Each structure stands twice: as structure tokens, then as C-alpha cells.
Amino acid sequence: MSELIPELDHVVINVGKQLDGAAERYRRLGFQLTERGHHSLGSSNHLAIFHNNYLELLGFEPGRGHLRKALWQSPPGLSGLVWKTQDADAVYRHLQQRELAGDAAASFFRPVTLPDGSLQEARFRTVALQAEKVPNGRSFFCQHLTPDAVWQPAWQVHPNGVTHISEFVIASRDPAEAAAVYGQLFGEQQVDVLDSGERQIGAGDAVVRFLSSDRASAEWGALPADYDGSTRMIALGFRTRSLAQVHDSLAQGDIPFSEDERGVHVSAGSGGQLALRFSPV
Incomplete structure (x- = not known):
């Protein structure tokens, strides 16, 4: 593999033991979430599925915080930048060549109930960049072995009209670095x-x-309360079919927002330690 083509697969929001509260918050923001899933590795999640990428609320249920313990060391909020791949093992070899490799590619799964009521396993292979290369979070590649267990059309319709994640924002004292x-x-x-x-x-x-x-502060408003200036994932932008649907969803969910020429903004305080922006398609 001489080169990789960057393509966003999904984003991970670390919610730790607050899965219930995070799911309630994101439904109030106007997202349709999948039923809670449970990974074979011990973590649990809810997803908001879009056209070609998705959002993952990742946490753990009571008594399971000792599983995948390293995941919960990242600050709460946006913590995972995940790239698409069709071959996790080839990516690992590429990472080795670029001196970026951590552990070899690994497989895991989670049971899924599809909209028609049938049961399936969503299966994945992932491979990550060295942990020390990505401050305050993770960056890894995800190979979907069963994409139909994720991208179901019934799950891609959201009250806020969102069609896809359009921006992933990282703040740093030194953007070049x-x-x-x-x-x-x-x-x-x-x-x-x-x-x-x-x-x-x-x-x-x-x-x-x-x-x-x-x-980042000037464009996205107040950053997470514990932001210290180090490199950190701090905001997401979304495209929506209708700003009116965004307005309605946020009003019904009692979520405060502001609006300017870029779109509708939700502060980091209301977004669960990350700022959100909704812009028209």
C-alpha cells in the first residue's frame, strides 16, 4: 500500500459511564439513535447513522468500566477520529512503513437487531495509530465486514434533517504540529x-x-471547560436538509442555540463537551 486516501468513517464521543444521559441529550439534539449495542470487548454504544459516515456515543454500563479501561482516559467529549479502510491488515503494514504502527489489526463484533427484527452480528477489524501520536484521543481505521448491519436506511432519517458529518475540528496551540x-x-x-x-x-x-x-474559540465559541490548549478534538459540523428541522428539534429538546451565516451553533456545554454546528446542504 503506497498511499492511503483519507475518508471519514465515523467519529467517537467518549461518554464514559454517562451512556443514558448522553443518549438522552443526543435525541434532544434531534438525532435518531440505534438501540444500545454491546461490543464483544466490553464497551457499549449508541449510533447516529448518516449517508456515508456516523456518530458513535461510546461508554460502558455499570460494573464494566474496567474493560477497555484505556478508552476512558481521554477527556469526555470528542475522542475518536476514525478512517475508512477495506483492508485493516494492509493499513497496519502501511503504518509500520511510516513508523506509526501500534498494535496489529484486531477483530471484534456486536450483536444487532435490524429494523425488520432479524438478528445479525456487526463485525469489524480496526487498526490504530500509535497512542502517543494522538493526544487526548485516538485515530484509527475501521474495516466493516458487515456494512449492512450499520448502514440501514431506516436508521439514516433524523428529526433534525442531518445527512452527514461535514467537519471534524481539532484545536491546538500549533495546528501545523x-x-x-x-x-x-x-x-x-x-x-x-x-x-x-x-x-x-x-x-x-x-x-x-x-x-x-x-x-477555534472565535469560530466555535467557548471550548470544553477543561481545555488546556493542548491538541484536542473539540467540534463537529453537520449538514442538514433543513435548518427549520434543526430549529424545531432544538426547541423541542430545550437545547439553547445561536445562529449566524455559517449555520446553527450549539455550545460545548450543551453538546456534551464538544461544540456542534448545523449548516444547510
């Missing part, structure tokens, strides 16, 4: 340098953005 690992991973030609100093990577339906802490 924060983006450097992805230049090493994908090739420097995949990292765009803007006049503002921002770095961007096109990732399929989304763009991954690396902003200075000051610029």
Missing part, C-alpha cells in the same frame, strides 16, 4: 495549508480541520 502526523500518514499533499494557518484534510463527505486555540 497537530496535523503533521496525518501528513506522515497520508502524504503531505493531502494536507492543505490555508492563509490563516489552518490545516485541512479532505476526508470524503467531511473535512478534518486543525485550528489554533484562539481561532
